[in-house]
Amino acid sequence: xxxxxxxxxxxxxxxxxxxxxxAAEKQQQEVARVLECDVSQVSRVxxxxxxxxxxxxxxxxxxxxxxxxxxxxxxxxxxxxxQRQPRRMYSDAMPGAFRRLSDHEQDATEILxxxxxxxxxxxxxxDYARAVVEFGGPSAFKPHQDDVEARVQFRMERSExxxxxxPPRMWFVIGEAALRRPVGGESVLRGQLAHLLDLxxxxxxxxxxxxxxxxxxxxxxxxxxxxxxxxxxxxxxxHQSTFLGGGAYLVDASDVDMCSHAFEKLRAVALxxxxxxxxxxxxxxxxxxxxx
Numbered sequence: 001x002x003x004x005x006x007x008x009x010x011x012x013x014x015x016x017x018x019x020x021x022x023a024a025e026k027q028q029q030e031v032a033r034v035l036e037c038d039v040s041q042v043s044r045v046x047x048x049x050x051x052x053x054x055x056x057x058x059x060x061x062x063x064x065x066x067x068x069x070x071x072x073x074x075x076x077x078x079x080x081x082x083q084r085q086p087r088r089m090y091s092d093a094m095p096g097a098f099r100r101l102s103d104h105e106q107d108a109t110e111i112l113x114x115x116x117x118x119x120x121x122x123x124x125x126x127d128y129a130r131a132v133v134e135f136g137g138p139s140a141f142k143p144h145q146d147d148v149e150a151r152v153q154f155r156m157e158r159s160e161x162x163x164x165x166x167p168p169r170m171w172f173v174i175g176e177a178a179l180r181r182p183v184g185g186e187s188v189l190r191g192q193l194a195h196l197l198d199l200x201x202x203x204x205x206x207x208x209x210x211x212x213x214x215x216x217x218x219x220x221x222x223x224x225x226x227x228x229x230x231x232x233x234x235x236x237x238x239h240q241s242t243f244l245g246g247g248a249y250l251v252d253a254s255d256v257d258m259c260s261h262a263f264e265k266l267r268a269v270a271l272x273x274x275x276x277x278x279x280x281x282x283x284x285x286x287x288x289x290x291x292x
Contacts, residue, residue: 008104008237008251009081011048015103016074016096017060018046024064034063048234051081097246101226101239102158108168109231112263114220116175116211118183119192122159123172123199123208128192129155131184162203171207173263173270179210179283186287193284200277209270210279219265227259236260 021031028042035042035056044050052060057078061071073096105111105122113120119128133151161167182189200208211218226239238250238259250256271279 008235008249009077010045010051011107011234012100012103013051013074013077013081014046014048015100016077017057020060020064020066020074021046026063031060031063034059051078054078054082091242091246091248098158099154101247102154102161104228104237104239105158105161105168106164107230107234108228110169110171110229112171112227112229112260113225114173114211114263114266115178115224116220116222117181117224118178119174119196120172121155122161122170123196124155124159125188125192125195126152126156127188128184131188135183162199162206167203167205169205169207171209171267173209173211173266175211176213176279179280186290190284190287190291193280193287196280197277197284200280207273208276208280209267209273210276211266211270212279215269217265217269219262219269225259225263227256227263 021028028039028046031042032039035052041050045052054075057075058071061074066074111122113122118132121129124132130148130152133148133155162170179193183192196208199206224241227236228239229236235251235253236256238256239247240250241247250259270276
């Protein structure tokens with residue numbers, strides 16, 4: 001379990017290189033010939049077990065015909081992935097940060113998520129996600145309309161994890177405020193709450209608790225966090241989204257353990273599973289009655 005910060009970044013780099021290779025319609029055998037190495041070495045890099053040297057990465061980017069802007073991002077990630085000095089925190093602020101988070105979610109065996117103000121991204125409906133993308137944050141950082149649909153589509157693809165053949169165990173603690181805030185309007189919230197109930201009742205691997213506003217001993221108050229566990233194959237990590245996009249990963253074992261302990265304390269002060277389902281159902285009914 002004693003992994004370093006570079007392990008996380010090697011996995012991110014490997015996922016990016018695999019995505020670029022597939023987009024370029026190249027096989028691992030072709031890559032191995034260009035780099036004059038074994039196919040197994042290419043496979044190990046794409047799975048994050050090791051990393052290429054920067055000059056080897058540049059040769060791959062030539063092979064894949066990667067545009068200049070994206071090349072800079074990949075080579076920067078490659079340089080960081082080869083650093084050996086462990087750090088307690090890794091900040092991923094480069095473009096594509098949420099796609100890389102999704103890659104980690106795909107590999108996870110368990111996801112623990114605390115969200116106080118919004119419905120967590122993995123549980124959002126398309127309409128709710130669109131409202132968050134269009135109206136969330138200060139106007140200076142809102143995406144152009146052409147980019148909105150791409151972001152919404154990505155969020156929907158990310159949520160396909162819920163229907164995966166062998167999905168991770170997912171435990172969400174959602175703040176009461178998120179269940180009451182009419183993001184996108186009351187009709188959008190009604191649809192979101194109905195979707196949330198469907199997920200609670202129809203997916204045995206999805207667990208949802210509500211943290212009521214009356215809870216005075218909330219251990220993660222004002223702090224949203226996602227803990228990713230990988231069943232011992234890789235070190236557990238904790239992720240916090242940042243205001244301007246991207247996010248920060250806590251990778252030091254003691255820090256991740258502290259986050260896990262706080263999450264367990266939050267579960268203890270939140271409503272139980274049955275109480276939480278009933279709370280969501282009541283809120284949905286109240287919105288339906290208000291419409292009549």
